[in-house]
Amino acid sequence: SQQGEEDPQALSIQEGENATMNCSYKTSINNLQWYRQNSGRGLVHLILIRSNEREKHSGRLRVTLDTSKKSSSLLITASRAADTASYFCATLSPGNQFYFGTGTSLTVIP
Amino acid sequence: DVKVTQSSRYLVKRTGEKVFLECVQDMDHENMFWYRQDPGLGLRLIYFSYDVKMKEKGDIPEGYSVSREKKERFSLILESASTNQTSMYLCASSHPGLAGTDTQYFGPGTRLTVL
Numbered sequence: 001s002q003q004g005e006e007d008p009q010a011l012s013i014q015e016g017e018n019a020t021m022n023c024s025y026k027t028s029i030n031n032l033q034w035y036r037q038n039s040g041r042g043l044v045h046l047i048l049i050r051s052n053e054r055e056k057h058s059g060r061l062r063v064t065l066d067t068s069k070k071s072s073s074l075l076i077t078a079s080r081a082a083d084t085a086s087y088f089c090a091t092l093s094p095g096n097q098f099y100f101g102t103g104t105s106l107t108v109i110p
Numbered sequence: 111d112v113k114v115t116q117s118s119r120y121l122v123k124r125t126g127e128k129v130f131l132e133c134v135q136d137m138d139h140e141n142m143f144w145y146r147q148d149p150g151l152g153l154r155l156i157y158f159s160y161d162v163k164m165k166e167k168g169d170i171p172e173g174y175s176v177s178r179e180k181k182e183r184f185s186l187i188l189e190s191a192s193t194n195q196t197s198m199y200l201c202a203s204s205h206p207g208l209a210g211t212d213t214q215y216f217g218p219g220t221r222l223t224v225l
Contacts, residue, residue, distance in 0.1 A: 033213065042114075042200060043216040088152065090214070098143070098214060102152035 006089060006104040014109050019076040021104040023089030024069075030092045032065055034074045037086045037103070046074075046087075081110045113137070114217035116201050122223045129188040131220050133201030141204045142184035143168075143214065144176060146197040153200065159184055191224045198222075 007022045023032070031050045035043040049056045049065045049072065056063045062075040076083055086103045093099065117132035135142065143158040145168075155168030157176040165176050173195060177185040184203075188195055201217040 035216075040219075040221075042218040043202075043214075045213055045215070048213055090153075097158075098155070100145075100153035102150065 006087070006101045008104060009102070010105045010107075012107040012109065013079055015079060015081055017079055019079050019083070019106055019108070021074045021087050021106070023072045023074070023101055025072075025089075025091045025099070025101075026070065028094060029067070030094055032063075032072050033090045033092070034061075034063060034072075035088045035090060035100075037088065039085075043088065076106075079106075079108045081108050084108045114201060114203055114215050116199075116217040116220050118220050119218060120221050120223075122225065123188075123191050124225050125192060127188075127191050127224075129191050129222065129224075131186040131188075131199055131201075131222070133184045133186070133203075133217055134182055135184075135201075135203040135215070136182065137203060137205065137215065138181065139203035139205045139215075140181070142178065143202040143204075144174075144184065144186045145200045145202065146170070147200055147219075148197050156186065191222075193224050196222060196224045 005024050013019050029051050031048050033048045034046045036046050037043050047058045047061050047063050049063050060077045065072045084107050086105050088100050088103045090098050090100045114135045123129050141160050144156045145153045147153050154170050156174050159165045159178045162181050175187045199220045202214040204214045
């Protein structure tokens, strides 16, 4: 299976601090996406980075991709209590299949 | 606005019952997916479909079947529900656009409890 793995599994920070989550995957990809999930709710797409891109920004989100290391990181700057959620990475393979990681649980303490 | 809806947010069934989970998308997407989400295991793909009448097995298809008679609707069927199928079920859809730009849209999920 090409399931990604997020690191750390759980992260707790103070409001205003930056949060960094990492994702590793196993085989080649077309793109990598990050999703957010609030407790008991569905997933929300955050940002997509293509395999030929190295860095992408969207508001307080910054995503990097290193295809040689098969890894990606998601940085949330100036975190807020409302950022508390689980964050998942997902990869799209050349065979058009999505694979999801197990997620990082982020808690932002007000 | 993009929308994926699932027929129930919460469902309680008994062991051995036949269970239908419905998913509808209004974006004219070709691709639809069913996942289950369990603590510590992340999302696991059960079945997916790239077109009407087409279906393919994902990582954990055992105990499940699917139906895609119309483009906008993808149904997940538990032929004989078992307690180990208690889980959160998530439906998703996507349009296979240009390579490298495919994005999935998810429904709110159905929390199924099998007693």
